[in-house]
Amino acid sequence: MIADKAPDPKPTKPRRGPTTRRRVVQAITPWAFLALPLGLLILLTYLPAFNLIRYSFTDWDGIDPEQNWVGLANYRRMATDPTLYRVLLVSLFYLVGAVAQIAIALYFATILSFKVFAKNLFKGILFFPYLINGVAVGYVFLYLFRKDGTLDTTLAFFGLQDPPLWLGDPKLINASLAGTSVWRFTGMNFVLFLGAIQSIPGDLYEAAELDGANSWRRFWHIILPGVRRVVTLSFILAISGALAVFEIPYVMTGGGNGSKTFAIQAVEMAFVHRKVGLASAMALVLLGMVLAVTWIQRRFFPDERAELT
């Protein structure tokens, strides 16, 4: 603006000044609004993520001000030490659970999108567990699964004596924990599916009915294609969730008795063995696995537009 001042004759200045200023203000305004959220995003997400990457190349113990650069040693260890990736097998339980969870959610979403008695009550009941804090869920199920706990008493009421130790038996513990996870997250899938189903135009059902399609055919040819994208999304979330499962097993068992997952192992590595560098590398490898699985899934099941008309 100072540069403009000299050559310009006096009368033009009040005319050009405000417009330039307005254009500057207009250009800055969106960025000014964005600055705070972007600043926070950088500060709280990208900066720590960048640090995580940096730690993964060091032998930092989480306390020492000194961090020694060790190059790829942490990643080499990840690739060569079977004890570090054997825990991924535990994720298979959660993956099976997640598939069951999607099936259950789809089933109820379909039923409850039609005229049913006390529809909203059932919707509420199904969604409710998702609203409960994960730590609370963990403690509730701890009391459910313990010896002579709620589950055992209920089974005894129906005449089933001598139930197994739901968490104490190393063969059962992961199934019990995956069951807890299904109970908690079915509500979220259910709501997603319900929303998608309700966005399907109602005249399609009428037309199908006129054509004499039974309810199974209506589900297979109208509802399933209609919610296909949401189902695909749910599967991606399910796989990444199963790989990164942490909260429920950590709260309920702390990773004991064979329930250790990859994420729990990373936390243990960082805070018990004080190998923050290796733990950071584990976290990044986990991120890489989730990205890879998502990419593979998108390659094999491309996102086709659902054609309903």
Place this chain on the structure above:
Amino acid sequence: MRIKMQAAAAIGALACLVLSGCGGGASDSPATSGGPSASGGGDVAAEAPAGELKVLTHRTDLDQDGTLQGYADQFMAKYPEVTKVEFESITAYDDDVPLRLSTGDFGDVLSIPNGVTNDQLAQFFEPIGSKADLSAKYRFLDSFAVGEQVYGLAQGGIATGVVYNKKVFADAGVTTAPTSYDDFLAALEAVKANTDAVPLYTNYKDGWPLGDLQRNMGVAKGNANAKNDMTGDDAPWAEGGDAYWLDSLLYDAVDRGLTEADPTTTNWEESKTLLGSGQVATLVLQSWAISQMQTAAVDAGASADDIGFLPVPSAVAGKSYAAVLGDRYYAVNAKSANKVTAKAWVEFMIEESGYDAKEGFVSTLKSAPLPSNLSALSDLGTELFEPTAAPAGEEGLFDAIDTAAEIGFSSAPYRQALVDKARQHTAKADAFGELNAKWAAGRAAAG
């Protein structure tokens, strides 16, 4: 174009503001607090305690019920120049405080959190004095000492042992206190055969009582030097070794079915009631637990006299031992601006507050007598000893080997894994052999 650049500059400036606001603050505080501390350190002798003090504590319970404020009032009555003592009590103390150490923002006085290794002490804490000077007056100087320099003073001491329910032992037909390893396991077998009580409760789920078992290192054979010996041994879990006896008690008890049926759903708070009411016979804990168990027994409608204390089962015929250890340690922040007052607070808490007596601790003061809750040990002729410190230059060696070996000698997951193996009846030799292999690899990497 120009406008775009101006906009970009504006964003840059704003981003800088946002970022530097925090970044600057973080880098700023150690510098400013470093300044006065440098001068404060020089005038230690000249100054009297004054000003404000901030204390980080793990005792959330005592902070909330006002006990700590009571000590603060006494302290300020003694030193009228002190204007304020502020407490910050932290629930997940050993998780949160280590992360704050490198920032310098951890009060003037703190309880040393678990996880700090001895070779890191000098970075964070102010030396309190030399071992030679302090040893005339204080016990438990070794744990947080590097060479001659002492960085932590114990808040009180505890003795290793087993809390048990006398009534359950009597019902099971155990009449003499079992002090030897075989007698103790036989007593547990008797409890299993003759009563409904759980012979030994592991507290597997909460985990930390399992981690604390490491305090029994060397106790079975009365070896005060056990942890130091371990740094020179490639097979500490070999039969007859100190680590072997330490972990055998847990392993054998679980393997023989003498522990609770479902370890994954144990509960610490509940375990107190279970012991008090006679549903559990024994818990391997230290003497700090006695008073809590007695309270729980009374709450459960039984008598405080039902709770007894035994030494850790001994591997030496006719003898029994107990290690006496500092519980938590006070340390002074090396970056504190008020070190004189901080040190005065530490001395006051140890010598005058009465905190140790209230908690049933062995006093850090050598002149104070043993607490009454340890009379059972004296009656049994148990020999007390203080574990020896690591030799000069090897202060961090044990932790370094432990970290490199990824065992986690004082951690819960390590002994939870042992319990898992024992429950599946893996041969003890195999489970311990694996530990020996890890330890040897750790020694090779860190030694």
